Amino acid sequence: MPSERAPLAHVSEAPTNPASGPKPKRFDVADLYRGPADTGAPMQTESGGPALDEKLRQAYFWIVNHAIISPHYDLEYNTAQPPQVFTFGDSRARLTLPSGQSYSSFVLLPLLNFAVRKRCLLVGGPGRGKTATAILMGVLAGYSVRETRRAMQHGQPQMTISDLLGNPLPADLVNARSMEEIKIAWRKWLTMRVKIIDEYNRIPTRTQSALLTVMGDNYAEILDQIYECPESAWYLTANDDAGGGTYQVIEALRDRIDIVVRTLHFNNRFVHELLTRVEENLRPEEAVPSAIIFSEAEIDRMGEEIREVAFGQALLRRLEFFASQFEFFEPAAEQVEYKTKDLAKLSGMDFRALSALDTGKDKLKDIGATTKNGFSVRALLTTLTFAKALAYFRGQRDVTLDDLRNILPFVLHDKLVPDTEAPFFDAAGHQVYRVDRVGWIRKLFDLSCAEYDRLELDKSDPVAEMEAEFARGLQGAAEADVRARLVKIERLLGEWSKGRKMYGPMFDDALKLKYLHQRYTNYLAWLSAR
Amino acid sequence: MSASFKEALLAQRERVNAVFAQARHFRPDLDGNAFGRVLLDLVAPAADAAIDAGGDADAVTGALVALSLDLLGHGVLGPERNNRWVSAGWRALPAMAPALARAPQRLAAAMSNALINLAQTSGARPEQWLAGFVELARQTQDTDLLLRAGQALAWRAGMAHFRTEALSLLEGLPAPLAAVALGLPPATAPATLRTTLEQLKFNRWFVPGQNGGARRLRVVARIGGFRGFGGVFLTPPTVDVVDGALRARIGGRDGEAWTVFADAFGATFHRQPSGGPPTAASAPAPFSLNKGRIAVPGLPDATFPALLITTSAAAFEGTLAVTTPLSHAIWLIGPAFA
Numbered sequence: 110m111p112s113e114r115a116p117l118a119h120v121s122e123a124p125t126n127p128a129s130g131p132k133p134k135r136f137d138v139a140d141l142y143r144g145p146a147d148t149g150a151p152m153q154t155e156s157g158g159p160a161l162d163e164k165l166r167q168a169y170f171w172i173v174n175h176a177i178i179s180p181h182y183d184l185e186y187n188t189a190q191p192p193q194v195f196t197f198g199d200s201r202a203r204l205t206l207p208s209g210q211s212y213s214s215f216v217l218l219p220l221l222n223f224a225v226r227k228r229c230l231l232v233g234g235p236g237r238g239k240t241a242t243a244i245l246m247g248v249l250a251g252y253s254v255r256e257t258r259r260a261m262q263h264g265q266p267q268m269t270i271s272d273l274l275g276n277p278l279p280a281d282l283v284n285a286r287s288m289e290e291i292k293i294a295w296r297k298w299l300t301m302r303v304k305i306i307d308e309y310n311r312i313p314t315r316t317q318s319a320l321l322t323v324m325g326d327n328y329a330e331i332l333d334q335i336y337e338c339p340e341s342a343w344y345l346t347a348n349d350d351a352g353g354g355t356y357q358v359i360e361a362l363r364d365r366i367d368i369v370v371r372t373l374h375f376n377n378r379f380v381h382e383l384l385t386r387v388e389e390n391l392r393p394e395e396a397v398p399s400a401i402i403f404s405e406a407e408i409d410r411m412g413e414e415i416r417e418v419a420f421g422q423a424l425l426r427r428l429e430f431f432a433s434q435f436e437f438f439e440p441a442a443e444q445v446e447y448k449t450k451d452l453a454k455l456s457g458m459d460f461r462a463l464s465a466l467d468t469g470k471d472k473l474k475d476i477g478a479t480t481k482n483g484f485s486v487r488a489l490l491t492t493l494t495f496a497k498a499l500a501y502f503r504g505q506r507d508v509t510l511d512d513l514r515n516i517l518p519f520v521l522h523d524k525l526v527p528d529t530e531a532p533f534f535d536a537a538g539h540q541v542y543r544v545d546r547v548g549w550i551r552k553l554f555d556l557s558c559a560e561y562d563r564l565e566l567d568k569s570d571p572v573a574e575m576e577a578e579f580a581r582g583l584q585g586a587a588e589a590d591v592r593a594r595l596v597k598i599e600r601l602l603g604e605w606s607k608g609r610k611m612y613g614p615m616f617d618d619a620l621k622l623k624y625l626h627q628r629y630t631n632y633l634a635w636l637s638a639r
Numbered sequence: 640m641s642a643s644f645k646e647a648l649l650a651q652r653e654r655v656n657a658v659f660a661q662a663r664h665f666r667p668d669l670d671g672n673a674f675g676r677v678l679l680d681l682v683a684p685a686a687d688a689a690i691d692a693g694g695d696a697d698a699v700t701g702a703l704v705a706l707s708l709d710l711l712g713h714g715v716l717g718p719e720r721n722n723r724w725v726s727a728g729w730r731a732l733p734a735m736a737p738a739l740a741r742a743p744q745r746l747a748a749a750m751s752n753a754l755i756n757l758a759q760t761s762g763a764r765p766e767q768w769l770a771g772f773v774e775l776a777r778q779t780q781d782t783d784l785l786l787r788a789g790q791a792l793a794w795r796a797g798m799a800h801f802r803t804e805a806l807s808l809l810e811g812l813p814a815p816l817a818a819v820a821l822g823l824p825p826a827t828a829p830a831t832l833r834t835t836l837e838q839l840k841f842n843r844w845f846v847p848g849q850n851g852g853a854r855r856l857r858v859v860a861r862i863g864g865f866r867g868f869g870g871v872f873l874t875p876p877t878v879d880v881v882d883g884a885l886r887a888r889i890g891g892r893d894g895e896a897w898t899v900f901a902d903a904f905g906a907t908f909h910r911q912p913s914g915g916p917p918t919a920a921s922a923p924a925p926f927s928l929n930k931g932r933i934a935v936p937g938l939p940d941a942t943f944p945a946l947l948i949t950t951s952a953a954a955f956e957g958t959l960a961v962t963t964p965l966s967h968a969i970w971l972i973g974p975a976f977a
Contacts, residue, residue: 144752
C-alpha cells in the first residue's frame, strides 16, 4: 500500500555515516538493482545479510528529517578536529558546534531502545512528541498506525488489571470446575513487539504491579493463567519527570525502566513546518518507507550484532572506576563489606544525619558524596547494552569513550539519586546540576575520568595486574608462587591502610583483593591437603 | 484504464493523496498534472495487464502507484524527465504481466533501478538490456530467477565489471534463461550452452554465436577516449596492472586513476581515489611488443602500425593493453576470431 512505502519520503542514501566504515569499493552484481526505487528487498552486506546498522541510521535520519521536528544535536561527537565553542550571557552558556556527526537524543535513544528491546521512558510536557515517537517505533516494527494506536495503553485512574491484561471468559467463570478451565481473553497489546504505555504515572498502584510483572518478567497472569509475551521494546510516557502523575509510581516499576529520554523544546523557528503539516494534512507516521521497517528476524539479528560490538578492557576499567565511586558509605557499618548506601537506606535512618558522620574527606572532590545510592547491577547491564547499541548505530565495532559518556546520563537518569544537599552542588557553577540531571551525570563521569587519568590507572593498576594473574588460572600454580601472591596482596593493602582515606574505588579494590586473597588461601589449603 | 484499477485507485484515494501531499512537501517541484499523466500513460497499462494476469488489484495498484510517485519525485520517470529508459521500461511492463502480477513492487523497482544504473554507466546499453529483460520475462514468472537472469544480462549489455559474477549466475540458471541472457535462442541445446560458457570463461573476447574464422591477435577494443568528446580522459593515459586488474591513469602521482574492466561485451571505468605511485614498468608477459609487432606464445605474431610508438603496456587475463602518446584511447589486443 502506498502509505507503507511513503514514496517520496526520502530515505537517506547509504552510507549515512561515511566515516563509520571506509571500505574499498567492491563490485557486486546486486548493485544493478540498487537505486532510488525501493524494491522492498533488504540491503545486503558482503556476508549476505541486510546491513542493519545502516538501516537503523536511515531510520534515524528519516525520523529527524521527516517525522519528528527535533533539530537538536545534543549527543555530540567530534572528529580529530576540535569543536568550535561559543559562550553566551552571564551564565557563560556554551554552544558547541561539533566537528563530527552528532545526534538528537530524543529520537536516537528511543530508536536504540527499539534495537535492543528494552524499556524506555519518554518524559516531557504535553504535545512534545512523546506519543508520536512511540507510535513511530511501532510502525518501524511493521505494525500499521491503526494497530499501534489501538494497542497503546492509556494510563487512567480507573484502569484495572482486567483493563490492562484481559478478562476471564464469562461462560467459563460460571461453568469451570477448576482454575485451569477458565480461559482468559488476553488483551491484544500483550502480543505486540512494541508496547506503549501512555501516561504510565496515571495508572493505579495495584495495576502498576500487574504491569511490573509484564515489564519485568515478560508474562501476564490472571487467575493462575499465564500468557508469555514476546520480547518487546517498551515505551512509557509521563508528563511529570518526578513520576508524580495521578499515582506515585512504585519504585520497582521505575527501576525496571532502562533509559529515560527527555523531550526537547520546540524550536519556534520551525513553526513553518507545522503550518505546512496543517495545510497539507501531512501525517508522517502514515508514510514510513518500507525500507526502514524491521522484521522480527531483523530485530533479532540486530540484537545479536549489537551484542557482538566490543567493549574494550581499558574502557571497561574506566566504567568500573566510575561505578565504584557511588556505593561506598563509610558511616553505614563497622565491617567494610557493609559500608554501603544500600545498607544505610535499608536501616531507615535519615540519610543526611548519617552523611554528616562521614567526616574527614573532601566532599567537593568525592563524587560519591553527591548521590544517595550506588549503581545497581541492572544499571550496569543497561549501560553496557546501550553503549554497544550506540556504537553499533554509529557503525563502530568498538564502544568508544564518547559513546559511554553520551549514554550514561540517560541510563542513570532515574537510577542515580542525587543528594542535592551535598556540598558539591553548592560549588561555583555546580548549582545548575540540581536541576540538570543529564549535565550532572556527564560532569560526574568527566570528573571520574580526570581522576582516573591523574592516578594513571591506564599505565599502572596493581589490582588489575593481580586480577590478570589470577585469571590465568590456579591449575598447576606452585605453593611458593601462590604465597608470593598472597604477600603481594597483603603488602598492597598494608600500603593503602597507611593513612589514605578510603573512597569508593579503593573500597571495591580492597574487597577485590580480599576476594583474591581468599581464593589463594583456599587453594593453599587444598594444596596442603592433597 | 480498467474498472479494477480504477476501483483500487479510488479505494486508496485518501492515502494516495496524503502520500502525494507528503511527497510534495519535500519536493515542491512535484507536479500533480505530471503525476496524473504518469498514472494514465504508464501505471494504468501495467496495472491493468498485471491484474488481468491474476494479480491482486489492491496490491498491484498500491505498489505501482507508490513506486511511480517515488520515481517521478526522483526525476527519472514521466514526461520531461532526464532518464528516458525508466519510462521505456514502464511501457514494457505489460509485456511482463505474469511476473509483474506476482511481485509488482519488486519487479518494477528492480527494473527501474537497473535501467537507471545502465543509463549512468558509460558504454552500457540499456536498450539491449530492456529488450533482453522482456524476453527473459516471457521465459519465467519466477521473480527471483528473472532478476538473476537480468543481472547476467546486464553483463552482456555492457556492464563488464559484472563478468565474474554473471558467469557464475549463468551456470545456476535454467538453460532457456541462460541462453536468452547470452543472446542465444531459448531452445539452445544444454551441451551447446555449456560449451559457450566454457569458452566465455576461457576467453574474455569470445562472443557467443560468433566463433567462425581463425583465432589470432586482433585489436579487440579501443576504449577510453577524450573527455571533451564524451570519453574518459583529459590527456593521453598510461596503463599498468594492480592486483591483477588493469589500471588507467593520467596526470602523475596526484592525478586521476581508474580501474578498467573490459571484455567482448563492453568496457567500464571505475574511478579510484587517486593515481598513487606508478607501478614499476615491466614486460607485459606473456606478450612482447616491439615497434608495433606483438607476439604471444601459441598465436602468430601480428603487426599494428598505430602502435609503433607506445607510452605504456600492461597485460591482464590474456589481453594486452597499450597506450600511445597521441591518443586518448587504450588499445586492447587479444586473441579473437575473425
